[in-house]
Amino acid sequence: MRPQSDTYAPGPPRAGGSRREPAGGSRREAADGRPGGPARTAGVVLAGGRSTRMGRPKAGLEWHGSTLLHRIAGIVGRATSGPVVIVRAPGQELPQLPPEVRVVEDAREGRGPLQGLAAGLTAVASEAELAYVSSTDVPLLHPAFVAWVLGAAQREEVDVALPVAHGFRHPLAAAYRTSLLADVDELIALDRMRPAFLFERCRVRELDEQELLRNGALARADPDLLSLMNVNDPGEYERARARAAPAVTVRRFGTLAQAAGREPLALRAATLAAAAAAAGVSLDRHVVAALNGEQITRDPEFPLAAGDTVAFLAADAGG
Amino acid sequence: MKAGGAPGGYFGRALIVDVTDGSTETLDLPSSVLRGCIGGAGLGAWLMHQLAPARVDPLAPEAPLAFVFSPLVGTPLTTSAKFAVVSKSPLTGLLNDALASSHFAIAGKLTGNDALVIRGACAQPSVLLIDGEGARIEPAGELWGLPAAEAEARLRKRHGPAWRVAAIGPAGERLVRYATVSHDGRHAGRGGLGAVLGGKQLKAVAVRSAGGKAPLADPGAVLAAARDLRARSFGPATAKYRELGTLANLLSFNAISTLPTRNFQAAAFDEAPRLAAEELHELRHVARDYCASCSIGCEHIYRAPGGKQARVEYENVFALGPLCGVSDPDSVLAASARCDELGVDTISAGGTIAWAMECAERGLIDAPWLRFGDAASMLRALEEIGAREGLGDLLAEGSRRAGAAVGGGAEAFAPQVKGLELPGYEPRTLQAMALGLAVNARGADHNRSGAYEADLSGDLDRLTGGERHAAAAIETEDRAAIMDSLILCKFLRGVFEDPFPDWAELLAPVTGWDVTGDELRRTARRIVVAKRLYNLREGWTRAEDWLPERFLGEPLELSSGREATLSPERLRGMIDSYYERRGLAADGRPLPDTQAELSLNLFAVR
Numbered sequence: 001m002r003p004q005s006d007t008y009a010p011g012p013p014r015a016g017g018s019r020r021e022p023a024g025g026s027r028r029e030a031a032d033g034r035p036g037g038p039a040r041t042a043g044v045v046l047a048g049g050r051s052t053r054m055g056r057p058k059a060g061l062e063w064h065g066s067t068l069l070h071r072i073a074g075i076v077g078r079a080t081s082g083p084v085v086i087v088r089a090p091g092q093e094l095p096q097l098p099p100e101v102r103v104v105e106d107a108r109e110g111r112g113p114l115q116g117l118a119a120g121l122t123a124v125a126s127e128a129e130l131a132y133v134s135s136t137d138v139p140l141l142h143p144a145f146v147a148w149v150l151g152a153a154q155r156e157e158v159d160v161a162l163p164v165a166h167g168f169r170h171p172l173a174a175a176y177r178t179s180l181l182a183d184v185d186e187l188i189a190l191d192r193m194r195p196a197f198l199f200e201r202c203r204v205r206e207l208d209e210q211e212l213l214r215n216g217a218l219a220r221a222d223p224d225l226l227s228l229m230n231v232n233d234p235g236e237y238e239r240a241r242a243r244a245a246p247a248v249t250v251r252r253f254g255t256l257a258q259a260a261g262r263e264p265l266a267l268r269a270a271t272l273a274a275a276a277a278a279a280g281v282s283l284d285r286h287v288v289a290a291l292n293g294e295q296i297t298r299d300p301e302f303p304l305a306a307g308d309t310v311a312f313l314a315a316d317a318g319g
Numbered sequence: 320m321k322a323g324g325a326p327g328g329y330f331g332r333a334l335i336v337d338v339t340d341g342s343t344e345t346l347d348l349p350s351s352v353l354r355g356c357i358g359g360a361g362l363g364a365w366l367m368h369q370l371a372p373a374r375v376d377p378l379a380p381e382a383p384l385a386f387v388f389s390p391l392v393g394t395p396l397t398t399s400a401k402f403a404v405v406s407k408s409p410l411t412g413l414l415n416d417a418l419a420s421s422h423f424a425i426a427g428k429l430t431g432n433d434a435l436v437i438r439g440a441c442a443q444p445s446v447l448l449i450d451g452e453g454a455r456i457e458p459a460g461e462l463w464g465l466p467a468a469e470a471e472a473r474l475r476k477r478h479g480p481a482w483r484v485a486a487i488g489p490a491g492e493r494l495v496r497y498a499t500v501s502h503d504g505r506h507a508g509r510g511g512l513g514a515v516l517g518g519k520q521l522k523a524v525a526v527r528s529a530g531g532k533a534p535l536a537d538p539g540a541v542l543a544a545a546r547d548l549r550a551r552s553f554g555p556a557t558a559k560y561r562e563l564g565t566l567a568n569l570l571s572f573n574a575i576s577t578l579p580t581r582n583f584q585a586a587a588f589d590e591a592p593r594l595a596a597e598e599l600h601e602l603r604h605v606a607r608d609y610c611a612s613c614s615i616g617c618e619h620i621y622r623a624p625g626g627k628q629a630r631v632e633y634e635n636v637f638a639l640g641p642l643c644g645v646s647d648p649d650s651v652l653a654a655s656a657r658c659d660e661l662g663v664d665t666i667s668a669g670g671t672i673a674w675a676m677e678c679a680e681r682g683l684i685d686a687p688w689l690r691f692g693d694a695a696s697m698l699r700a701l702e703e704i705g706a707r708e709g710l711g712d713l714l715a716e717g718s719r720r721a722g723a724a725v726g727g728g729a730e731a732f733a734p735q736v737k738g739l740e741l742p743g744y745e746p747r748t749l750q751a752m753a754l755g756l757a758v759n760a761r762g763a764d765h766n767r768s769g770a771y772e773a774d775l776s777g778d779l780d781r782l783t784g785g786e787r788h789a790a791a792a793i794e795t796e797d798r799a800a801i802m803d804s805l806i807l808c809k810f811l812r813g814v815f816e817d818p819f820p821d822w823a824e825l826l827a828p829v830t831g832w833d834v835t836g837d838e839l840r841r842t843a844r845r846i847v848v849a850k851r852l853y854n855l856r857e858g859w860t861r862a863e864d865w866l867p868e869r870f871l872g873e874p875l876e877l878s879s880g881r882e883a884t885l886s887p888e889r890l891r892g893m894i895d896s897y898y899e900r901r902g903l904a905a906d907g908r909p910l911p912d913t914q915a916e917l918s919l920n921l922f923a924v925r
Binding site: 254255257286288289290292293296314315316318319 | 560565571575633742743776
């Protein structure tokens with residue numbers, strides 16, 4: 001279980017949304033761990049890179065009123081059922097994160113993704129069979145992408161589901177079986193620090209563009225596979241940032257509805273706060289939002305993605 | 320007027336009337352009892368421990384029924400004009416308290432009593448009148464068969480407007496096990512208290528102020544607190560209730576798959592928009608009404624067919640609409656108004672009819688005329704229940720008893736816990752609430768367990784119940800125990816930032832007690848466990864803390880296409896956690912440490 005307070009105290013809103021089942025992909029009854037059921041999935045976000053070309057830490061880059069790391073942690077969290085873990089460099093400062101996200105440190109700084117993978121898998125291995133591993137610098141990552149890649153690893157019963165698109169393999173946008181931890185540790189001990197060495201010794205399923213887009217939800221939400229687009233320098237970041245925010249649908253209920261006939265609203269928003277502002281809803285303790293009819297949240301920085309439907313409701317459901 | 324040494328806000332006594340012969344006695348209420356139970360539901364639990372014979376048949380003459388007031392009644396604190404009706408439930412066979420509001424509370428307390436207890440039975444249909452001169456019984460044959468509101472109006476016309484009346488409708492007279500007691504159009508609705516009065520052949524209880532109030536310990540401080548609370552009651556925390564009323568839930572719940580539909584076979588109803596507050600408010604809203612001493616005004620009155628008007632609540636519309644698959648607003652409003660006239664709980668009526676519709680579809684009962692979505696058949700079933708005719712005689716027993724009678728697997732989808740039909744909160748998509756519904760002493764109920772608040776707060780995963788859900792269920796149950804004992808309306812709860820200390824600050828200047836938030840937390844736990852203790856005495860076993868098989872075996876499809884499930888293992892885990900946190904043994908009995916900490920010996924029969 002992720003570390004959470006075991007008390008409940010309604011009152012002022014806490015930042016952060018609730019944990020829940022994944023937004024896309026399989027039907028599941030994960031917490032009961034029934035044999036034959038879908039695998040428990042976790043998220044690992046590597047935040048410890050040096051950001052040399054960017055010139056400043058990518059984790060804290062502004063993203064529509066949030067930060068890049070907050071967004072990626074939130075997007076990965078939306079598509080996984082278990083914990084989300086951030087792997088940072090020793091002592092690295094991070095922006096504010098959703099409260100349920102955990103932070104672990106690389107054992108040694110600057111040794112690359114395999115070192116981060118080891119730290120991340122260690123943190124989640126007891127709670128999940130599969131982990132989606134992401135870099136921080138993919139601002140257009142869509143939850144449907146995460147769900148599809150994780151689903152592929154499970155369906156194909158492989159150790160790694162590895163997207164291959166735009167002419168590259170994407171080991172930091174891939175699903176890994178957490179039981180690979182021993183292999184990862186061994187490679188680190190041998191100083192064989194490239195992901196390719198790991199792929200040589202396990203079952204890898206490469207997912208090309210055509211296969212990725214076979215998933216209808218992903219094809220609709222991200223037809224150009226921008227989920228894989230890294231921003232490595234200020235120019236790439238500025239161009240990505242200049243794109244329009246995701247197209248979402250907003251519905252307001254009860255006293256929040258302004259007038260009959262104006263629902264739903266089609267608008268662009270990258271966060272819950274932006275959607276609320278655009279819909280004229282004051283996101284205070286008397287209001288909650290339901291995402292796609294399921295997850296309830298009050299986190300202003302909760303990341304929205306293309307195709308989402310946000311319902312704003314009165315927090316008081318007494319009847 | 321006041322018993323010597325009674326705390327502020329109390330008279331320190333209960334009046335017990337035996338309606339068999341009209342005799343009365345006074346029961347002194349010691350300060351330790353008042354401080355330990357407060358009033359309302361808490362004091363009602365104590366009275367039942369003291370006065371109800373063990374294993375009594377709730378419909379027998381010996382079964383007591385109490386109207387219980389509270390120290391806040393009669394103060395200027397907003398929403399405090401409330402009373403609890405408490406007895407053993409003919410529907411659940413367990414302790415039941417149901418609350419209602421308005422002038423009956425004030426006049427009833429001003430008879431000079433903190434509670435009015437009725438036992439015995441009349442030889443003929445009668446009315447009980449209580450004022451400063453005592454109690455008297457009058458024959459009421461001409462009122463028998465009337466709707467409660469009409470009986471109320473006639474009694475006030477006959478005796479004068481200073482009299483306030485709580486009455487039963489035809490359903491109570493005919494011992495429908497979910498009949499209500501109503502006053503001024505508001506119902507002490509759940510658990511069949513109207514049938515208890517019906518069993519005593521008591522059409523109504525009328526009360527009139529004797530004049531003298533119970534003095535407050537610090538009237539100036541109470542007035543200041545009342546002004547502050549009133550101001551806060553106009554804020555955003557109550558906007559929903561003021562502007563649209565509880566029916567605002569309907570479309571919201573539909574959007575998040577928590578709107579029980581077709582006897583809990585679905586949790587979203589395609590035609591919900593036809594019944595939405597946002598829609599009906601524009602077209603049918605007639606007026607907004609307030610209980611006595613209330614500054615919120617949550618009651619929204621809509622036009623119903625036949626020139627009638629109906630007070631519209633979410634629970635009425637959910638139960639007589641989506642739960643029965645009915646989407647025609649005229650029919651739902653007509654059914655709601657008819658429930659009021661007959662004096663039946665809309666939730667249990669709708670739940671039992673919806674269950675019967677499913678039975679009919681499955682061929683388990685011979686009622687081919689009864690179908691989901693068929694409004695006329697719903698209205699017919701309601702009439703038959705009120706008259707206890709035809710199929711209605713079975714349905715008047717509630718879905719648990721009816722399920723047992725029908726057999727053939729019909730019990731598995733009877734929408735009840737402990738015999739009480741579920742309110743409009745789908746347990747599979749509100750899993751803290753699933754626990755609250757399973758363990759509450761009254762049965763499946765949203766007023767004694769508000770765990771849905773946690774589910775809908777965003778602070779926990781509503782689709783995956785666990786430890787935190789158990790903590791949330793306990794917290795909200797404890798809060799309800801205090802609000803139901805003070806008594807304050809739950810629609811105020813959003814204005815209290817730190818509820819237990821806030822409530823202590825209201826109670827202290829009324830009573831003169833140095834009461835704290837911590838003390839009230841302990842009081843809450845005491846009241847919750849005391850109700851369970853009563854139930855244990857009546858034969859309750861742990862097996863009754865459970866949900867119907869439907870919720871544990873059938874996945875629920877969400878609008879996203881995924882499924883919500885609640886496995887027996889998960890529910891059992893949450894219940895285990897609940898017991899542990901409540902200090903209960905595996906069989907539900909309070910552990911010795913719990914008994915000592917909560918001073919449960921207060922409830923020992925004296």
